[in-house]
Amino acid sequence: MTTQETASRGSLSPAEMAFGVLLAIYLALVIGFAWNPTPLAQGLAAIGILAACVHAALFYGGRDALALFAICVVITFAMENMGSLTGFPFGHYHFEVGADLPHVGVIPVIVGPLWFGMGYFSWILAGTLLGAPARPDNKFELLAWPIVAAFVMTQWDVVMDPPLATISKAWIWHDGGVHFGVPLSNYGGWLLTSWLFYQGFALYLSGRRHVGAPSAAGGKVLRLIAIALYLGSGLTHLTPWLIGQSGEVTDAAGHLWRISDLRAATVVTMLFTMFFASVLAVLRLAADMTSR
Numbered sequence: 001m002t003t004q005e006t007a008s009r010g011s012l013s014p015a016e017m018a019f020g021v022l023l024a025i026y027l028a029l030v031i032g033f034a035w036n037p038t039p040l041a042q043g044l045a046a047i048g049i050l051a052a053c054v055h056a057a058l059f060y061g062g063r064d065a066l067a068l069f070a071i072c073v074v075i076t077f078a079m080e081n082m083g084s085l086t087g088f089p090f091g092h093y094h095f096e097v098g099a100d101l102p103h104v105g106v107i108p109v110i111v112g113p114l115w116f117g118m119g120y121f122s123w124i125l126a127g128t129l130l131g132a133p134a135r136p137d138n139k140f141e142l143l144a145w146p147i148v149a150a151f152v153m154t155q156w157d158v159v160m161d162p163p164l165a166t167i168s169k170a171w172i173w174h175d176g177g178v179h180f181g182v183p184l185s186n187y188g189g190w191l192l193t194s195w196l197f198y199q200g201f202a203l204y205l206s207g208r209r210h211v212g213a214p215s216a217a218g219g220k221v222l223r224l225i226a227i228a229l230y231l232g233s234g235l236t237h238l239t240p241w242l243i244g245q246s247g248e249v250t251d252a253a254g255h256l257w258r259i260s261d262l263r264a265a266t267v268v269t270m271l272f273t274m275f276f277a278s279v280l281a282v283l284r285l286a287a288d289m290t291s292r
Contacts, residue, residue, distance in 0.1 A: 023225065026051075027232040034236040035163070037097050037170045045110075049117040051229060056120055059134060059214055059222050064205065071200040072119055073112035079193040080112075081105035090189035091177070097170035118233065119194060122153040123201060124226035128281040131288065134213040135205040142206055146198035152230075153194040154187055155273040159234055161186060163266050167249050167259060176253025180262045220285055227281050234274035241267045 012020070026047065034041045056065035083090040084106050098108030126149035127134075136142040162180035164170045177183030214222060241263040248256050 023228070027228060030232045031235045032239055034233065035240050037164065037168050042097075042110075045114060045117070048229065048233075049113045052117040052120040055124075055222060055226060059124070059219070060205070061211060064208065064211065067204055068120065068201055069113075069116050071204065072116040072197045075197040075200065076115040076193060077104045077107060077112045079189070079196070080107045083189060088189075089185065089192050091183040091185045092174040093165075093171055093186075094174075095171045115193075115197075118156055118230070119149075119153055119197065121226045121230040122156065122194075123149045123198060124223055125149075125230050125277060125281050126152045128223050128227070128284055129277070131284060134219065135209050135211070136202045137206075137209060142202050146195055146202050149198045149201075150191050150195040152277055153198075154190040155277065156230075156233060157190045158187060159237060159266055159270045159274055162262055163237065163240070166251050166257060167262065172252050174252050176251040176255050180257055180265065181249075181251030181253070181255065220289065223285060224282070227278050231274060231278040234270045234278075237263070237266045237270050 026044070029040075030044050030048070034044050053065060053069065056068055059065075060068065079089070081104070082088060084094055094106070095108055095111070098110050101108045101110055103109060104112065123145075127145055129152075130141065130145055130148060132141045132145055136145055158179075161182045165173055166181035173182055173186070175183065177186070213219065245259045245263055247259050249259055249262070250256050
């Protein structure tokens with residue numbers, strides 16, 4: 001039975017209900033445990049990457065999903081290696097997490113797929129905000145979609161980087177930085193890197209506009225799933241804030257930060273960036289549904 005037929009009869013099949021339960025369990029685990037880089041969090045990240053690959057295959061088809069993955073990991077590994085070796089464009093840093101994994105250059109192999117996982121969901125969310133179809137259909141979408149997606153993607157790092165770099169020390173900023181131990185150059189680097197692979201996405205997909213897209217109903221369901229997975233990675237920062245961690249942490253430059261201040265600032269930033277963007281995307285989908 002198709003998604004359209006399911007929507008028309010107003011009920012879910014057992015397989016769809018089972019998927020909904022699994023998605024809810026996964027999101028609950030992400031929100032509860034993904035904030036701390038433990039083996040469980042790393043396993044959840046691996047599931048998220050797999051989910052992005054499957055989602056892309058359902059939304060774009062297997063060939064295009066593979067192409068999007070390749071565009072992303074090639075560009076991000078190139079930029080991450082350049083950044084780690086030269087300090088441009090992110091700043092001077094190195095990874096502590098994944099040190100025992102194989103490396104691409106000086107970067108742990110998991111880093112590129114992580115960029116794709118979150119980057120892909122950010123791409124879908126940005127397209128939803130713009131009311132764009134599955135593939136850029138005109139010059140405006142070809143240029144605007146990558147820019148909006150780059151900001152949606154970088155929002156995630158603005159939320160994530162201070163606690164993971166300064167408290168968890170998953171990676172180390174050698175010179176510290178004004179944003180709770182993170183240099184502002186990092187966010188410029190994220191904007192540039194994500195824009196580069198998103199522009200590559202857009203050019204590739206616009207050249208394949210003839211390829212079929214999901215049905216209207218199926219496309220909306222897939223967009224909602226992408227938004228939920230994007231938002232879950234932001235809501236995870238509620239957990240350590242609610243726990244009420246105390247104490248202080250020092251960055252590599254010797255600056256002292258209060259953990260409670262950092263956790264609270266992270267939640268505020270998340271609410272007015274990732275959460276707000278997700279709400280806007282859901283409202284855009286709802287408006288599109290009511291207008292038809």
